[in-house]
Amino acid sequence: MNIILIGMPGSGKTTIGKSLALALEMDFRDLDCIIEEETGRSITDIFRESGESYFRDLEEEVCMKASLLENTVISTGGGAVLRQGGITLLKGSGKVVFLDTPVDTIMKRTDFSGRPLLKDDASRIRRLYEERISLYRSYADIVLDNSGNPDETLKNAVNILDRV
Numbered sequence: 001m002n003i004i005l006i007g008m009p010g011s012g013k014t015t016i017g018k019s020l021a022l023a024l025e026m027d028f029r030d031l032d033c034i035i036e037e038e039t040g041r042s043i044t045d046i047f048r049e050s051g052e053s054y055f056r057d058l059e060e061e062v063c064m065k066a067s068l069l070e071n072t073v074i075s076t077g078g079g080a081v082l083r084q085g086g087i088t089l090l091k092g093s094g095k096v097v098f099l100d101t102p103v104d105t106i107m108k109r110t111d112f113s114g115r116p117l118l119k120d121d122a123s124r125i126r127r128l129y130e131e132r133i134s135l136y137r138s139y140a141d142i143v144l145d146n147s148g149n150p151d152e153t154l155k156n157a158v159n160i161l162d163r164v
C-alpha cells in the first residue's frame with residue numbers, strides 16, 4: 001500500500017511526503033525528482049526546451065511506473081492529476097492524500113523560480129487552482145490541511161491514515 005500526495009504546486013507535497021515517510025517507516029519518492037534523474041534534465045529545462053505537453057507525457061509515464069511501488073510515500077507534481085491514466089493507476093496502488101493549502105499561504109511560503117508555470121507570474125496560481133480543484137477533490141481519499149506548521153500536518157496525517 002502506497003500513500004500518494006497530490007495538490008497545488010507549493011502545497012507542501014515534497015516537504016510533508018518526506019517527513020511522513022520517515023514517521024511511518026516507509027520509502028519516499030518524489031515524481032519530479034524521478035523525472036529529473038531519468039532524463040538528466042531539470043523540470044525547468046524540460047518545459048523550456050520540449051514544452052508542457054511533452055512534460056505531461058513523461059509525468060504520466062512516471063505515475064504509471066510508480067504505481068508498481070510498494071510501501072512508499074509518493075509525492076506527485078501539482079499537474080499529475082491532469083492525465084487520467086497515470087493518476088488512476090497511482091490511486092489504485094494506495095491512499096491518495098490531497099494536501100489542501102490555501103493559495104495565499106502557498107504564495108507566502110513558496111519560491112516559484114523552479115516552477116516553470118509560475119516563475120514569471122505567481123498570481124497565475126489562482127487560475128490553476130480554479131482549473132484543478134475539482135480534480136484534486138475527485139481523486140482524494142483524504143483531504144489534509146497544510147496551513148499550520150509541518151509538525152501539526154504530520155501529526156494529523158498519521159492520525160487520519162491510521163483510521164483509513
Ligand SMILES: Nc1ncnc2c1ncn2[C@@H]1O[C@H](COP(=O)(O)OP(=O)(O)O)[C@@H](O)[C@H]1O
Pocket residue numbers: 007008009010011012013014015016075109110111146147148149150151153
Ligand atoms: N506546513 C508548512 N509550514 C511552512 N512552510 C511549509 C509547510 N509545508 C511546506 N512548506 C514550504 O512551502 C514550500 C513549498 O513546499 P514543497 O514541499 O516544495 O511543495 P510542493 O512539493 O507541493 O510543490 C517550501 O518552501 C516548503 O518548505
Ligand SMILES: O=C(O)C1=C[C@@H](OP(=O)(O)O)[C@@H](O)[C@H](O)C1
Pocket residue numbers: 007008009010013014032043076077078079080114115116117
Ligand atoms: O503544478 C504543476 O503543473 C507543476 C508542479 C511542479 O511540482 P510541485 O507541485 O512539486 O511544485 C512540477 O511538476 C512542474 O513545475 C509542474
Ligand SMILES: [Mg+2]
Pocket residue numbers: 013014030032075076077
Ligand atoms: Mg514538489
